[in-house]
Amino acid sequence: MHPNEAMDELMTCRLDQARKAVGPCTLVIFGASGDLTARKLIPALYHLSKDGQMPADFRIVGFARRAKSAAEWRAELREALTAYSRSQPVDEAVWETFAQRVDYCEGDLTDPTAYVKLAGVIGAFPTPELRQNLLFYLATSPSQFSVVAEQLHVAQLLHRDGHGYWQRLVIEKPFGHDLETARELNHELTRFAHEQQVFRIDHYLGKETVQNILTFRFANSIFERLWNRDAVDHIQITVSEKIGVGSRGGYYEESGALRDMLQNHLMQVLALVTMEPPVSLDAEPIRDEKVKLLSSVRRLQPGQVADHVVRGQYCEGFVSGEAQAAYRDELKVNPQSDVETFVAVKLFIDNWRWAGVPIYLRTGKAMPLSASEVRVQFKPTPNVLFAAQCGPLLDANALTLRLQPDEGISLRFTGKVPGVGYGLRPVRMNFSYDSEFGAYTPEAYERLLLDAIAGDATLFIRRDEVEQAWEIADSIRAGWDARPLDPHEFYPAGNWGPHLADTLLTQSGRAWREPRNP
Numbered sequence: 001m002h003p004n005e006a007m008d009e010l011m012t013c014r015l016d017q018a019r020k021a022v023g024p025c026t027l028v029i030f031g032a033s034g035d036l037t038a039r040k041l042i043p044a045l046y047h048l049s050k051d052g053q054m055p056a057d058f059r060i061v062g063f064a065r066r067a068k069s070a071a072e073w074r075a076e077l078r079e080a081l082t083a084y085s086r087s088q089p090v091d092e093a094v095w096e097t098f099a100q101r102v103d104y105c106e107g108d109l110t111d112p113t114a115y116v117k118l119a120g121v122i123g124a125f126p127t128p129e130l131r132q133n134l135l136f137y138l139a140t141s142p143s144q145f146s147v148v149a150e151q152l153h154v155a156q157l158l159h160r161d162g163h164g165y166w167q168r169l170v171i172e173k174p175f176g177h178d179l180e181t182a183r184e185l186n187h188e189l190t191r192f193a194h195e196q197q198v199f200r201i202d203h204y205l206g207k208e209t210v211q212n213i214l215t216f217r218f219a220n221s222i223f224e225r226l227w228n229r230d231a232v233d234h235i236q237i238t239v240s241e242k243i244g245v246g247s248r249g250g251y252y253e254e255s256g257a258l259r260d261m262l263q264n265h266l267m268q269v270l271a272l273v274t275m276e277p278p279v280s281l282d283a284e285p286i287r288d289e290k291v292k293l294l295s296s297v298r299r300l301q302p303g304q305v306a307d308h309v310v311r312g313q314y315c316e317g318f319v320s321g322e323a324q325a326a327y328r329d330e331l332k333v334n335p336q337s338d339v340e341t342f343v344a345v346k347l348f349i350d351n352w353r354w355a356g357v358p359i360y361l362r363t364g365k366a367m368p369l370s371a372s373e374v375r376v377q378f379k380p381t382p383n384v385l386f387a388a389q390c391g392p393l394l395d396a397n398a399l400t401l402r403l404q405p406d407e408g409i410s411l412r413f414t415g416k417v418p419g420v421g422y423g424l425r426p427v428r429m430n431f432s433y434d435s436e437f438g439a440y441t442p443e444a445y446e447r448l449l450l451d452a453i454a455g456d457a458t459l460f461i462r463r464d465e466v467e468q469a470w471e472i473a474d475s476i477r478a479g480w481d482a483r484p485l486d487p488h489e490f491y492p493a494g495n496w497g498p499h500l501a502d503t504l505l506t507q508s509g510r511a512w513r514e515p516r517n518p
C-alpha cells in the first residue's frame with residue numbers, strides 16, 4: 001500500500017459500526033418462486049451471511065403457491081446462487097449453514113388458511129425474537145400488497161404495536177399507477193401498519209454511487225458553494241439502457257418509461273442532487289428535504305408538456321452491432337402500442353437555490369450505451385480574455401457523477417496544450433471507485449435488506465415522496481392525453497431517442513453530453 005493510502009485509511013471517519021446492530025428475526029418472502037427472489041434477494045442474503053452481517057440468528061421462510069418441500073426450495077435457491085451470485089464459486093460451508101435456516105410454506109396469497117399455516121411455521125421457531133421480529137418482503141404483484149398486509153394482520157402476524165418486537169413490510173415498486181392509486185395503496189397499507197413499518201424499495205438508493213451524492217455534496221466545502229443558480233448553467237441526468245424490454249413486455253405495456261424509471265429512480269437521483277442540506281443524517285430529516293424538493297418541482301400544465309417533454313418508442317435497429325426488434329414486435333406487446341420506451345424532460349425547480357436553472361432528465365431502452373450519470377454544467381467564463389478569443393470553442397466546466405458503470409466523478413476544465421504555441425482544450429480530473437477502493441461493489445439489495453432488518457428507513461421512500469413524484473409524472477401524462485405517437489416520436493434502436501430530444505436543449509444553445517465522455 002502506498003504511504004498516502006495508508007494515511008487515508010487512518011483518516012476514515014466511520015459514521016456507524018462496521019457491522020450493523022441487527023437482532024434475531026425471521027424474513028418471510030412472498031413470491032418465493034419469482035425472479036426477484038432468485039436473482040436478487042437470495043444472493044443478497046447469502047452474501048450478507050458470508051460477510052458476517054446477518055443477525056446471529058435468523059430464519060427465512062419462502063411463501064408461494066407452488067407445492068414443494070423446503071428441501072426442494074433450498075435446491076432451487078442453490079442453483080440460483082450459481083447463476084446469480086456476484087461471487088463464484090459459492091462457498092459451500094456458508095451455504096450449508098445458510099440453507100439450514102431456510103423453510104418453505106405453500107399457500108395462496110388470498111387464502112386465510114395459508115396464513116394460519118405460515119403462523120404455524122413461524123410459531124415453531126425456538127426464540128421469541130424469531131417468532132415476533134418479522135420482516136415481510138412482498139416480492140409479489142403490487143395488486144396483492146394490501147391483501148397480504150390484511151391477511152397478515154388477521155393471522156396476528158402483523159401488529160401496529162409490537163410490544164417490544166417489530167414487524168415490517170418491504171414493498172417493491174410500482175407503488176401505484178398514478179397519484180390516485182398510490183394514495184389508495186398507501187391508505188390500504190396504513191390500515192394494518194404504521195407508515196414507519198412500511199419500507200418502500202427504490203433499488204437506486206441502495207447503489208453506492210447514489211449514496212455518495214450526499215457525501216460528495218455535504219462532506220466537501222468546495223463544491224457545495226457552487227451548487228446553485230449563480231454558478232450552475234443546467235443539470236443533466238441520464239439513465240440509459242442498451243437492453244430492450246425483453247420478456248417484460250406485459251409489465252412494460254402498463255408502465256412505460258415515465259412510470260418505470262422517471263417517477264422513481266430519476267426523481268430520487270434528482271432529489272439527492274438538488275435538495276437542501278438536511279438538519280441531520282437521520283432518516284426523517286433526509287426524507288423531509290427530498291419531499292420539499294419534489295414539491296418545488298414545477299408542475300407542467302397540459303399545454304406546456306409538448307415544449308418540455310419528449311417521448312419516444314424504439315423501432316428496429318442495432319444496439320452495439322446486435323439486431324434489436326421494434327418495441328411493437330416484442331413479446332406481449334400490442335402491435336399498435338403507444339407506450340413510451342424513452343422520455344426526456346426539461347424541469348424547473350421553483351426554489352431560491354435553483355430558480356431558472358433547467359434540469360434535463362432522460363431515460364430510455366435500446367440506447368447506444370447502458371449508463372447512469374449526473375452532469376452539473378457550470379456557467380461559462382465572462383466573454384473576455386480566453387473566452388473572447390476562443391468563442392464557443394472554450395468549454396465551460398462540468399462535473400460528472402458516474403453512477404454506473406465505471407463508477408466515479410470527474411471534473412472537466414480547460415488546460416493549455418503543452419508546447420511553444422498557445423492552444424487550449426478540455427482536460428479532466430478523474431476519481432474512479434475502482435482505482436481508489438478496488439472493485440468491491442455490494443449489490444444494492446444487500447444494503448437495503450440489511451437496513452430493513454436494522455429498521456433504518458433512510459434509503460427507503462416515504463409515502464409523501466411517492467405521492468409528490470406521482471404528481472410530477474401525472475402532470476406529464478396529462479399533457480400526452482392519450483394522444484397516439486407521431487412518426488417523429490419513434491427512434492431506431494441504438495440511438496439516443498428521437499431527434500426531438502436534442503431540440504429540447506439545442507433551442508437554448510445547450511446539448512446533451514454523451515455519457516462516458518466527461
Ligand code: BG6
Pocket residue numbers: 241260261372
Ligand atoms: C427497474 C426497472 O426498476 O430498474 C427496469 O423496472 C430497469 O426496467 C431497471 O431495467 C434498471 O436498473 P439498473 O440497476 O440496472 O440500472
